[in-house]
Every structure is written in C-alpha cells, then in structure tokens.
Amino acid sequence: MPISNSSFAFLIISAFLFLSVFQTHGKVIINTNGIGQHSFADMKIDCGKECTRRCQLSSRQNLCRRACGTCCARCNCVPPGTSGNADVCPCYANMTTHGGRKKCP
Template identity: 40%
Template sequence: MATNKTALLLAVLCLFLVSEIGMLMVEAQVQRPGPPKAQCGSATDCGPKCASRCSKSWKPEMCLQTCTACCNTCEGCVPAGPTASKEVCPCYAKYKKGRCP
C-alpha cells in the first residue's frame, strides 16, 4: 500500500516537473529578441549611428573614421549596435575599399 502511494506521488511530481520545464521553454522563446535592424537613413546621420556601432571598440577613433566612410558610401546604412551582423546592410557588408567595423 505504501509503495503504491509513493509511486503515485513520484508520478505526480514528475508530471509537475515536466510541465514546469515546458512552461519555462515557452517563456524563453517568447522573450527572445529578434536580430537588430539596420539603421538606415540619410548620410548626415552617420555620426550617431557610428558612435553606437563603435561604442565597444578598442580603437574608437579608427572605428569611427572607417564607419563614417562606410556609412557615407552606403547612403546612411549602418548595422545597429556594436554587435549587429553586417548582413543587415548589404552595401556595408560588401564594401571593399576598407573593412567596415
């Protein structure tokens, strides 16, 4: 009799644990942010965009200089933030004259 109660209690606890894990996985998927969008606009906006792009650079002056050149060439398109993928701005990713940060 005690074994049946223990087995039933263990089964209920396992079901509770599985449902809790499932709910945590759903929450994690809902709260996951999407990839950053490109900051496109006019070439006159390159300063703030490149400041954001180069905010974590270990050589900020050089980063700002090359980013501004890339931004002007690419009509104001700069990947958002310091870690965004260059592929969000095709011109920025394909720029061959120098390496865009």
C-alpha cells in the same frame, strides 16, 4: 465568383493606405550591385551618431568611427548593434580595403 462588398471595400482601403505610406516616405532605390538593398531616397541617417553607437565598445574608437563614417556615407546604412548584423546592410558588409580585408567595422 463575385467579390463581396466588404472584401472590395477592404481592398480599396488597403490600396489607399499603401499609396499614402509610400508617398510619405519617398522613392525606393534598389542598388545596382545586384544585392537589392532598399532604402528611402529622402531619408539620410546621422552617420556620426550611428557610428558612435556602433564603435562604442571598440578598443580603437577613433579608427572605428572613421572607417564606419566612410562606409555610412557611401551606403547610408549602419548595422544595428556594436558588431555583426551585416545582413541588414549588404553594401556596408561587402566593402573591402585595397588589401581585400573588410573595411567597415
């Protein structure tokens, strides 16, 4: 069954749009920890700003921001909201202390 000219044109335009978006944002990295978290290599988040947002409701804000900052620097990701949403940042969610407790707030 032959492809119509309009379908072929749509396919070509879609391919060019995909390539232009991919080139604009940089390379995609897949962590070797098997989780498959995707992040853009050229984009770094502002850990201070994100951890301040994440820890704004914490009763121990300095401790929370310090732990969050360490996790953010390693994972380049902070989950949205002030708690939970760990599925967005698996690296952040899976980090533990030496005692086996969750490290990241």
